[in-house]
Amino acid sequence: MSKMDGLEFEKPILELEDQIRKLEALSDKTDNSLKLQIRQLERRLLQITSKIFQDLDTWDIVQLSRHPQRPHSMDYIRTLFTEFTEVHGDRQYRDDPAVVTGLARFDTIPVALVAQQKGRDIKENVQRNFGMMHPEGYRKALRVMEMAERFRMPLIVFVDTPGAYPGIGAEERGQAEAIARNIREMSLLKTPIIILVIGEGGSGGALGVGVGDRVLMQEYAIYSVISPEGCAAILWRDNAKAREAAEALQVTARKILKNGLIDEVIKEPVGGAHRNPRRAAGIMRRAIRRHLKELIGIPLDRLLDLRQEKYRKMGPFTVGDPTPTHPPD
Amino acid sequence: MINQPIPKRDRKPSSDLVKPLDIPPGLVETCKKCNERIDKKQLVDNLWVCPKCDHHHRIPAREWLKLLFDPGDYEEFDSNLYTVNPLNFYDSQDYRDRLKSARLKTRLDDACVNARGKIGGMPALVSALDFYFLGGSMGSVVGEKVTRASERALAERIPLITVSCSGGARMQEGMFSLMQMAKTSNACGRLRQAGIPYFSILTDPSTAGVMASFASLGDLIIAEQGALIGFAGPRVIAQTIGGELPVGFQRADFCREHGFVDIVLHRRDMRKIVTRLVRMFTDSMNRALP
Incomplete structure (x- = not known):
């Protein structure tokens, strides 16, 4: 390095x-x-x-989540799975290289894989679109998820994206619809789902492949409703306030776990995953193994009920007096 | 129930239905688009659509209830849910202060109003977002209310209509807001599995978190003419591509042309068409009963 x-x-x-x-x-x-x-x-x-x-403060962790040397989805897939076979395309428009989909074995168990993939250098990032998916990417992912359901393969998803791509073609082809549909279908998919947030969890772009029975985040990954930079520009009207925004948004794995919105934090080696990718992968392997074993043991009906209950409970509120409808003046 | 004649009140021009109690004469408003000065009474009678340029001005959620339900035949529910400010959020302003002034301005608990009533004589539920409450943004309360409306539709087996008017998820509730997309989309999925009709009405603007969840999941999607509809905001897209956006990009007609909106309507036709659809779907559900 x-x-x-x-x-x-x-x-x-x-x-x-x-x-x-x-x-x-x-x-x-x-x-x-x-x-x-x-x-x-x-x-x-x-x-x-x-x-x-x-x-480390929150902003340091934001930077770690985007570290140029941080292991990407394919680095983990190569280490943790065998017989990985990539499949391409949404059968409608094109193949979106920002997301890798395929089949593989984990501890001999056949599984389906969906993985947002960033590039390592400029050339690869242009090809991968920096891990920002288009609608056809979400549709490719859904195609593989539905196949996983038909053949009772557990689904394992790697999340690592700055967000869904904001472009003209993406809007023309229904970015919002593609994400909405995926979220709905994942919440009902009849097979165990494990989500691994390994870098950036960029808002709807992440959630569009991110609904599951277990959502695990690596220690130095982030997940946020909006990028700290975007939030700073809107609420502070100052891009330079991204550090404050990141803190306020509570984007780190530990904070999100504390808020009850993910299921577990996956530890990273001292110095972060990029300092010891092998060890990082080893820790992740044990986490996947444990959760997969648990999920496979739960009857499917029960699994779906649990998944639904989990998301149904998210978002605290209080019940108070009705707001007076008519202004006093 | 089946093949009932349409009650006479539906034949009334819809502009008669959203009439405020009294507007003093001589009040003048300026059209937000053509800047023409318009007599306020005329504007209100025209459902806040500019009589000169047809610009559809944003209207609060409660106006939508009046516009969609049979006159006086509806009741709000769940109107007392309040956010707990789960992140203790502060930015250039305290979130609690933003909430306070939004509540004062709108007389709402949060950016969503739920109501049950009759549309064309048929029971239906409406969940409408209010842009004047923090941009109609979806935080925990909005997500909860849309989900509750959907669950009530499921329990009573009556149609659900959502009216979107929102810039997206509520940043001040961070990941809690994002997860409302999962909560509401799952609720839509359960409606779909149970065969309960769900119509999504999109008004200006309907973007981001709301569009990437329940608002895109209607059996039918109806847009107000001219409404901005999309995932990313136009400014973000222009910035990303480093160029100008085509004329009409992300507007209702554009979305229909690209296959993501079923019907584009003028506000004056909204009531008529929604009533027709609610009756058609309800009739069909009743027919299907043994």
């Missing part, structure tokens, strides 16, 4: 890593003094990383 790709608060970590790399390049197998130094630096690295990650 080059220094360029790090966040501001990661700088001490990156510098230490750089030093360690340089020493490792210098040392040969017999040089014990260097080895000792390296080990000391590594210990120091772990301390500093832990310290920095203990003090």
Whole structure:
């Protein structure tokens, strides 16, 4: 990883890593003094990383969720599943590369996969549209979900998008309708659904593939009704207030869990998933395994009732006196 | 019940039905579109549609109840649900202050009014959003009310009509607002499975969170002419594509042409057509009974 790709608060970590790399390049197998130094630096690295990650504020986590090195859906799919077979297209208009759909096995169990996919570089991001789906993407996803239902395959979804694409073609082809339909159908889909929010959960664009029996968020993922930048522009009339907006919107996994809107936070390795993608995937594997086992054990009717009850209860309110209808004046 | 003649009151011109008690003569309003000065009484009699340029001015939710239900034949319900400000939200202004002034202005508990009554003599439910309450935005209370109206429609097996007038989800309730999209869409799904008619009326504007949930899920979708309808707001789209938007983009006719709206209506025809549809669907449901 080059220094360029790090966040501001990661700088001490990156510098230490750089030093360690340089020493490792210098040392040969017999040089014990260097080895000792390296080990000391590594210990120091772990301390500093832990310290920095203990003090993260909401805005730091927003930046981590969008980190250029953060593992994307396909990184997890390659590690966690076998026999992955991608399928393409909505059978109506075109294939939307912003979402990957397919079949695979998880611990030998055949499952259906829907995964929003960001690009790693500019070229790939142009192709993937930065993970922003068009209506045909939502329709491709629905096609695969309905297939999963017909063949009783559990559905596993990776959420990672800044939002649904706001463009002319997207509106012409019914972005709102596509998302609304997906939300409705996912809430009724007759197969277990696990949602994994691994980066950005961008509003309706995320929820359009994000309704499930278990919604799990990685520790440094975010989920929000509107991007902090968008919220700042509207409510503060100042884009620079995105930090305040992120705080006020309570977009982090821990806050959302506390608010009862997701089911679990998936821990990340010290320093974030991008610092140790293998370990991040390992933690995720255990979470998926546990939830999948639970969900498969629940009779389908009961599963659907539970899913519906879960969403039905979301959104607190109080019952008070009726607002006086006629103004006193 | 079946093949009843249409009650005489339906043949009255609809403009007679939404008449305020009294408007002092000489009051003048300015059309928001053509800027012409219009006699207020004339504007109100014309259902807040500009007699000069046909611009449909936004009307509050309670005006929609008057416009859709048989005169005097409806009752509001669930009009006492209040948000608990779950995020303790503050921005340039305290959310509680925004709520207070919205309540004072609209005399509503939140941006949605539920009512049950008769349309063309047939029982029906209306859930109408009020733009004058924080832009008709959907937070926990709006989501709850739309869901309750839908569940009541399901329990009573009578048609549900929603009237959308909303910029989307309520930012001040964060993820709670987003989840109302799941709650309301699921409720629409249950109506659909049970074969209960649901008509979604879209007025200016109907965008974002509301459109990406219940407002797009009607058996029929009826739009007021000229209404802005879409997922993303036009300014966001213009910014993203870095160019100008085509004329008429995201307006009611555009949405009909692209296949996402069934009927585009002038406000004066809304009552007639909705009444016709409620009666048709109710008749059909009654016929299907053993």
